[in-house]
Amino acid sequence: MDIGIIGAGAVGLLFAGYLGKRHNVTVYARRKEQREQLEAYGVTVWREGRRGQTDVQAKSLSAFDSRHDLVILAVKGYDLDESLFITVPTETPLLFLQNGIGHMDLLKTLPYDTVMAASVEHGALKENEHTVLHKGVGATNIALVRGASGPLQRLLEEKDAAFPFVKEDDYEAMLLRKLFINAIINPLTAIAGCVNGEVASNPYYSALIEQAYGELLHLHPHMEEMISLEDIKRVCMNTAQNRSSMLKDVENGRMTEIESILGELVRKTSPRDIPVMNTLYLLVKGKESAGRMT
Numbered sequence: 001m002d003i004g005i006i007g008a009g010a011v012g013l014l015f016a017g018y019l020g021k022r023h024n025v026t027v028y029a030r031r032k033e034q035r036e037q038l039e040a041y042g043v044t045v046w047r048e049g050r051r052g053q054t055d056v057q058a059k060s061l062s063a064f065d066s067r068h069d070l071v072i073l074a075v076k077g078y079d080l081d082e083s084l085f086i087t088v089p090t091e092t093p094l095l096f097l098q099n100g101i102g103h104m105d106l107l108k109t110l111p112y113d114t115v116m117a118a119s120v121e122h123g124a125l126k127e128n129e130h131t132v133l134h135k136g137v138g139a140t141n142i143a144l145v146r147g148a149s150g151p152l153q154r155l156l157e158e159k160d161a162a163f164p165f166v167k168e169d170d171y172e173a174m175l176l177r178k179l180f181i182n183a184i185i186n187p188l189t190a191i192a193g194c195v196n197g198e199v200a201s202n203p204y205y206s207a208l209i210e211q212a213y214g215e216l217l218h219l220h221p222h223m224e225e226m227i228s229l230e231d232i233k234r235v236c237m238n239t240a241q242n243r244s245s246m247l248k249d250v251e252n253g254r255m256t257e258i259e260s261i262l263g264e265l266v267r268k269t270s271p272r273d274i275p276v277m278n279t280l281y282l283l284v285k286g287k288e289s290a291g292r293m294t
């Protein structure tokens with residue numbers, strides 16, 4: 001396939017590094033220096049001490065190539081703005097990789113023929129403009145929201161054990177499942193300032209995971225069959241060495257994804273019903289605003 005990937009952060013580079021082995025990949029990056037490095041060196045993926053290098057093309061969005069068979073949106077939820085959708089033709093199949101549920105309305109309302117959503121369970125850390133460390137092998141769960149199933153089937157045919165795709169039937173349940181993971185692990189690691197593995201192994205943080213899970217389950221009781229406490233702890237252990245995306249955002253003084261992950265939940269629910277989630281939300285907002293003032 002001819003694939004365009006919009007966004008060249010850790011996740012965008014990880015997808016480019018793996019998919020670029022078998023597909024023709026163009027990475028759309030905002031900054032010229034990054035595009036130059038991607039063109040010159042390709043994408044480097046480090047996994048378990050081994051280095052893989054993949055050639056890609058790199059362009060700015062203003063040079064968008066409308067012939068892609070698939071466009072993967074690997075930007076943060078808050079960067080999914082209108083200009084992207086003016087650039088990409090409505091016939092192009094889109095795959096959304098965002099955390100949280102802030103983009104759920106877009107999935108439903110955007111006038112694109114083929115729309116897919118994914119929840120990414122890999123641990124990835126961007127080392128430099130063209131290098132990503134694949135710190136935890138997970139899966140990319142992928143569901144068709146509407147339209148043709150061809151691009152999704154092609155991704156499912158990928159046979160790389162380090163970068164598997166798994167088909168999901170219900171995209172809303174899939175996103176909600178990932179929401180449980182991100183709503184608990186991301187704020188906790190961002191506040192505690194620790195890697196994912198530590199929130200599961202430290203008994204005090206682990207107690208908070210249990211309390212937060214209980215609150216989320218109380219709001220979405222039907223999710224009990226779809227995600228257990230053990231599943232959340234398993235994600236922590238599978239990505240044990242990973243610094244969550246929210247921790248990295250806080251450390252770098254960047255805006256976090258807290259709004260698309262917890263914003264709606266906190267606004268719709270009384271703090272008395274979700275004391276732990278509400279506290280985590282406020283603490284991340286506090287860190288975020290402190291970071292942006294420096």
Ligand code: KPL
Pocket residue numbers: 099120121122123181182185186196235239242243244245246
């Ligand atoms: O999705 C993640 C993130 O950091 O955003 C997890 C699964 C928690 C991996 O770090």
